[in-house]
Every structure is written in C-alpha cells, then in structure tokens.
Amino acid sequence: MNIPKTQLPRIVIIGAGFAGLALARSLRGINAQVVLIDRHNYHLFQPLLYQVATAGLEAGSIAYPVRKIMHERPNFYFRMARVNEIDTQNQCVLSDIGSLHYDYLVIASGTKTKFFGNRDMERYSVPMKTLKQALNIRSLVLENFEQAVVATQPQERDFLMTFVVVGGGPTGVELAGALADMREHVLHKDYPDLDFSRMHIHLIQSGDRLLNTMSKKSSAAAEKFLQQMGVQVHTNLRVNTYDGQVVTTSSGLVIPSATVLWTAGVTGALIDGLSAQTLEGSSNRVLVNAYMQSIAHERVFVIGDLALQRHSDYPDGHPQMAQPAIQMGKQLGKNLKRLLSGRQMEPFKYRDKGSMATIGRNRAVVDLPRKHFSGFFAWLVWMFVHLFSLVGFHNKAIVLLSWVYNYVNYDREGRLIVRPFKKRGFVSFTSDEI
Numbered sequence: 001m002n003i004p005k006t007q008l009p010r011i012v013i014i015g016a017g018f019a020g021l022a023l024a025r026s027l028r029g030i031n032a033q034v035v036l037i038d039r040h041n042y043h044l045f046q047p048l049l050y051q052v053a054t055a056g057l058e059a060g061s062i063a064y065p066v067r068k069i070m071h072e073r074p075n076f077y078f079r080m081a082r083v084n085e086i087d088t089q090n091q092c093v094l095s096d097i098g099s100l101h102y103d104y105l106v107i108a109s110g111t112k113t114k115f116f117g118n119r120d121m122e123r124y125s126v127p128m129k130t131l132k133q134a135l136n137i138r139s140l141v142l143e144n145f146e147q148a149v150v151a152t153q154p155q156e157r158d159f160l161m162t163f164v165v166v167g168g169g170p171t172g173v174e175l176a177g178a179l180a181d182m183r184e185h186v187l188h189k190d191y192p193d194l195d196f197s198r199m200h201i202h203l204i205q206s207g208d209r210l211l212n213t214m215s216k217k218s219s220a221a222a223e224k225f226l227q228q229m230g231v232q233v234h235t236n237l238r239v240n241t242y243d244g245q246v247v248t249t250s251s252g253l254v255i256p257s258a259t260v261l262w263t264a265g266v267t268g269a270l271i272d273g274l275s276a277q278t279l280e281g282s283s284n285r286v287l288v289n290a291y292m293q294s295i296a297h298e299r300v301f302v303i304g305d306l307a308l309q310r311h312s313d314y315p316d317g318h319p320q321m322a323q324p325a326i327q328m329g330k331q332l333g334k335n336l337k338r339l340l341s342g343r344q345m346e347p348f349k350y351r352d353k354g355s356m357a358t359i360g361r362n363r364a365v366v367d368l369p370r371k372h373f374s375g376f377f378a379w380l381v382w383m384f385v386h387l388f389s390l391v392g393f394h395n396k397a398i399v400l401l402s403w404v405y406n407y408v409n410y411d412r413e414g415r416l417i418v419r420p421f422k423k424r425g426f427v428s429f430t431s432d433e434i
Contacts (some may be wrong), residue, residue: 001095006033009103011027013108014108017108020329021043021066021329023303024036024076025107032075032340034077035078035102039082040080041393043064047386050178056140058402062399084129100425102299105299107306109269110269112129120241126261127261137420141163142415144259146196148191159258162373170355176356176407177229178360185249201231203226218357250410262394270284291348292348303328304325311347357382357415363376363378
C-alpha cells in the first residue's frame with residue numbers, strides 16, 4: 001500500500017462511513033500513524049440517497065472527498081482499496097492493492113443489502129444502498145416515462161408507470177413519498193401527454209406497521225401521510241416472487257410492474273478472516289464488548305452498523321443508524337488515545353437523540369426521547385438536522401439552495417439521464433407478458 005514505515009503504533013480503519021469518519025476525525029493529535037481504507041474516495045451521506053434517486057439532489061451534493069476532510073493531518077494516510085481479508089494472527093490487512101500490518105484495527109465496513117434468500121428480488125429488483133444504485137434508480141424511473149410516452153397500448157403505459165417499493169422502514173417510506181411528490185408536482189409538467197392518475201406507487205411492508213423502529217404514533221402518521229399522497233400502503237404482506245414483470249405476494253395480490261425498488265433489509269458487510277464465533281445470527285453483526293473490542297481479537301475493534309454490543313436497553317444491539325455509529329466512532333477515538341497513554345478505556349454508552357423520517361413536501365415524523373410530533377414543523381426539524389449533519393460547507397450550501405429552489409418552484413432539477421440503466425429481466429412489452 002506504500003505506507004511509510006513508522007515506529008509509532010499503526011491504527012488501520014476500514015470504512016469511511018459515519019463511524020469510520022467520526023473515528024478518524026476524533027484521532028487528531030494522537031501519537032500514532034492512522035491509515036483509513038475505503039473502496040470509494042468519498043464519504044457518502046446515505047440518509048439523502050433517496051433524493052438523488054428521485055432527482056431532488058445531484059450526487060456530488062451528498063458525497064465529500066475523504067482526502068479533503070483530512071487535510072493537514074500529520075501521520076494520516078488514505079488508501080482507496082477493497083479489503084479482501086484480515087489475517088488476525090499476523091495482524092495484517094489484505095487488500096486488492098497490497099497488504100498492511102496493523103497494531104490496532106478498526107472495522108467500520110457497515111452493511112450491505114439483504115434479500116432474505118429471495119433470489120428473484122436479488123436478481124430483478126433495484127436496491128438503494130450506494131450512490132451508483134441511487135443514480136441507477138433515477139435513470140430507470142425517468143427512462144420508464146420516456147418509454148411510456150411512446151407506448152401505444154394502455155397496458156404498457158400502466159406497466160411502466162407502476163412502482164413497487166419493498167420495505168416500510170425510513171428509506172422505503174421516504175422513497176415512496178418522494179415518488180409521490182414527483183407525480184404531484186413535477187412529472188405532469190414534463191410529460192403532459194401522460195395521464196398520471198394511472199401512475200401507481202405501492203409500498204409493501206412485511207410487518208404490521210411502517211417505521212417499526214419508531215413510535216406507533218409516528219408509524220400511524222406516516223401511513224396517513226402516504227395514503228393522502230396517493231401511495232397504496234400494504235402491511236402484513238410479503239413479496240413471494242418477481243420475474244422482472246409481475247410481483248406476486250403472500251396474500252395473492254398480483255402487481256404488474258417494470259420497477260421494483262428494494263429497501264427491505266441490510267446485513268453486515270463482513271470481511272473474511274474474522275473468527276466464526278464472533279458472528280451473531282443471520283444479521284452478520286460482530287459481537288463486541290463494552291469498549292467496542294471484538295470478543296475474539298483484543299486488537300480488533302468494530303464500530304457502526306456492523307457492531308453488536310448487547311446492553312440492557314438494547315438486547316439486540318444498537319439501532320443501525322447514523323447517530324449510534326457516530327457516537328461509537330467518537331468514543332473509540334477517545335479510548336484509543338487513553339489506551340496508547342496507558343489509561344483505562346471507558347465503556348460506550350449510547351445517548352438516544354431521537355429518530356425521524358420525511359414523507360414528502362411539508363410532511364415528516366419525529367420521535368424525541370420524550371416527545372413525538374409530525375407535520376410541517378417536524379419536516380422543518382428534519383431538514384435542519386440533515387443539513388447540519390452534512391460534511392462540508394459547500395455541500396450544506398448546495399443542498400440548502402436546491403431545497404429552497406425545489407420548494408419555491410415545485411420542481412426537481414436533477415432530471416437527467418446521464419447514464420442509461422437497464423435492469424435485468426426487463427423485456428419489450430407485449431400484451432401476453434403481463
């Protein structure tokens with residue numbers, strides 16, 4: 001990896017997400033060499049991915065160069081690489097650009113999309129976990145309408161204008177709401193020759209309510225908002241099959257659709273080499289102690305969505321959201337400084353600052369530790385919190401200006417098909433195919 005040799009302890013961090021970046025920033029001034037590895041050269045603000053997917057924001061406004069974040073940090077190095085394996089016996093990280101010895105290793109590789117063994121959905125649906133996938137969704141959605149304009153059969157138009165979002169968590173709710181906003185305020189102006197009363201948006205949730213990690217009050221409000229916006233919400237419903245043309249469900253409901261968007265689950269992005277006993281159940285999270293150390297490897301720490309720290313308040317681990325990841329990163333930064341100076345580390349304790357989700361224009365739900373509210377004020381709170389959380393003044397300014405423009409003009413400027421995308425399983429329509 002061409003990292004200079006050093007007499008200082010070497011701390012290697014895998015992953016520049018919320019947890020890894022928070023840790024790297026908190027290590028300023030530490031008497032150690034710090035190496036951050038990620039397969040991308042940018043930090044991605046994932047909570048706003050759905051806005052890129054629905055043309056509300058450009059990709060560059062929610063991504064920020066890692067090297068720029070770490071300017072003027074002595075003994076700090078970044079390498080863009082994919083880590084293939086961890087050799088815990090020899091304390092070595094093996095990647096596609098070479099190997100690197102570590103004294104302390106921090107794994108913050110996060111999660112990846114989970115399809116729960118549904119091969120059809122894995123093959124034919126479109127997930128939204130990365131910037132590339134969000135851009136794929138944007139292209140696919142816009143291409144559908146371009147094809148619908150020239151379609152000669154009503155069935156074909158309905159097929160192209162029907163969208164199925166699978167997963168009723170924050171990502172699914174926000175994506176469905178954004179599609180409904182596009183239908184209401186934008187698309188009818190771009191495509192005046194299409195009848196948008198025939199554009200259908202289905203949101204499918206296997207559980208008995210949306211946003212099941214939030215309060216029941218917020219869940220009910222979110223469902224009410226979506227129904228007011230014309231989204232067809234289905235709870236207690238599972239997707240059985242999808243062949244790229246037709247969705248079949250556990251209730252017998254059949255939905256012909258050219259586009260199924262998968263937001264239903266995640267699983268740990270594990271790296272080969274961790275001992276098997278550190279894995280916990282099908283979620284592939286790594287069991288750690290109170291100091292975020294792997295229970296099997298003293299010099300390996302795990303933070304963020306990949307970490308499973310059992311606590312009396314969180315017996316199944318902390319929520320896989322940005323706030324726990326950031327807090328873990330900051331606490332581990334303090335602990336590594338204490339460890340290198342010979343002091344006792346302090347246990348991690350998560351401070352719940354609340355959770356929130358937006359459901360389109362002027363609508364959001366917010367859960368605080370002692371208060372739950374929804375509507376316009378919740379939407380303003382959501383906007384402020386997300387704007388404040390973005391990395392870099394430039395990104396904050398661009399996002400704010402985009403939001404103001406979109407709000408005032410009832411518009412979305414990012415409606416560009418710069419990279420056409422064709423999902424697997426899509427074939428030219430004939431009346432016999434649906």
